[in-house]
Amino acid sequence: MYVKICFIGAGKVGTSFGLYLSRKGFDVIGYYSKSFESAKKAAYLTNSIAYKRLSPMIKLSDIIFITTNDDAIKSVVNQLSQENILNKGQILVHMSGSHSSSILNSVMNFGCYIYSMHPLQSFADIENSVKKLESTVFTIEGNIEKINVLEWILKKSGNKYFKIDSNFKSIYHAGACVISNYLVTLMDFGFSFFNSIGIDEKSAFEAVYPLIEGTIENIKTLGCKNALTGPISRGDSNTIENHLDSIKVNIPDKLSFYKAMALMTLDLSSKVPSRDKEKIETLKNILQGVDE
Numbered sequence: 279m280y281v282k283i284c285f286i287g288a289g290k291v292g293t294s295f296g297l298y299l300s301r302k303g304f305d306v307i308g309y310y311s312k313s314f315e316s317a318k319k320a321a322y323l324t325n326s327i328a329y330k331r332l333s334p335m336i337k338l339s340d341i342i343f344i345t346t347n348d349d350a351i352k353s354v355v356n357q358l359s360q361e362n363i364l365n366k367g368q369i370l371v372h373m374s375g376s377h378s379s380s381i382l383n384s385v386m387n388f389g390c391y392i393y394s395m396h397p398l399q400s401f402a403d404i405e406n407s408v409k410k411l412e413s414t415v416f417t418i419e420g421n422i423e424k425i426n427v428l429e430w431i432l433k434k435s436g437n438k439y440f441k442i443d444s445n446f447k448s449i450y451h452a453g454a455c456v457i458s459n460y461l462v463t464l465m466d467f468g469f470s471f472f473n474s475i476g477i478d479e480k481s482a483f484e485a486v487y488p489l490i491e492g493t494i495e496n497i498k499t500l501g502c503k504n505a506l507t508g509p510i511s512r513g514d515s516n517t518i519e520n521h522l523d524s525i526k527v528n529i530p531d532k533l534s535f536y537k538a539m540a541l542m543t544l545d546l547s548s549k550v551p552s553r554d555k556e557k558i559e560t561l562k563n564i565l566q567g568v569d570e
């Protein structure tokens with residue numbers, strides 16, 4: 279298989295992924311962007327052409343990656359349709375996690391095929407992102423007809439991928455957000471406990487970092503339920519009662535989220551067959567306030 283690839287949107291993802299693909303031996307033919315300066319930079323890095331107009335670049339391409347910010351994807355699709363420059367059989371791909379391929383629906387009127395290809399990675403600076411792409415897992419969805427072309431690209435690049443149903447893109451994205459964004463919120467929640475007794479976030483982070491690393495390592499080797507340690511997994515109800523009492527007195531606004539997380543942790547812990555059922559019940563009653 280041989281394909282000519284172009285990018286609309288020469289930002290962090292478009293430039294990094296284009297550079298990655300060109301280093302993997304793919305034919306990245308060029309860039310078009312809102313500002314010609316961005317297109318020139320990306321084209322220079324990928325040894326391709328910066329285009330001032332879309333039409334000559336689109337004419338030469340088999341695969342068109344739309345790597346603008348999410349809010350601009352629709353207007354690019356409208357522009358491509360209005361300029362009437364798409365050709366039958368062309369593949370259009372965006373790389374957003376939040377949208378499914380359906381945001382590109384209207385280009386199917388031109389006989390084009392539509393996909394989303396989301397890298398489970400964060401892109402800040404170009405060189406680092408290109409390195410990180412080596413181990414990035416992608417999620418793809420879209421028309422069945424030519425999805426094998428995207429699979430071929432990822433296999434040739436050595437990247438693993440999930441292939442999902444387009445209807446589930448939003449659930450997939452919500453999961454990715456919980457893991458990457460809400461983890462930050464959870465850390466901030468934990469730091470607020472330290473902060474309430476005069477330990478600042480930076481010092482707390484340095485102190486708990488080995489704990490975090492150990493936990494991640496345990497999840498990696500044992501899976502979530504077996505990675506659990508601490509009072510809930512041991513069934514130490516007195517310890518949990520002490521937590522609740524001191525939170526009520528010192529940081530009462532943290533109580534409801536603490537309880538909600540503790541109940542979810544208890545639920546996870548109860549999936550380990552060796553756990554003591556009676557201790558689990560006692561903890562549940564304490565956390566649900568039955569014994570208050």
Ligand SMILES: NC(=O)c1ccc[n+]([C@@H]2O[C@H](COP(=O)([O-])OP(=O)(O)OC[C@H]3O[C@@H](n4cnc5c(N)ncnc54)[C@H](OP(=O)(O)O)[C@@H]3O)[C@@H](O)[C@H]2O)c1
Nearest residue numbers: 287288289290291311312313316345346347350374400401
């Ligand atoms: N960054 C991440 O960590 C990450 C991770 C996974 C997926 N993604 C997805 O990747 C896509 C790109 O994100 P990004 O972080 O690379 O964004 P970005 O750095 O802000 O780049 C977006 C680029 O799109 C260009 N652009 C905006 N409107 C345009 C238009 N109408 N026509 C042509 N070009 C236009 C901008 O142009 P100029 O520079 O020319 O002004 C900019 O260079 C998004 O769909 C995002 O959800 C991002």
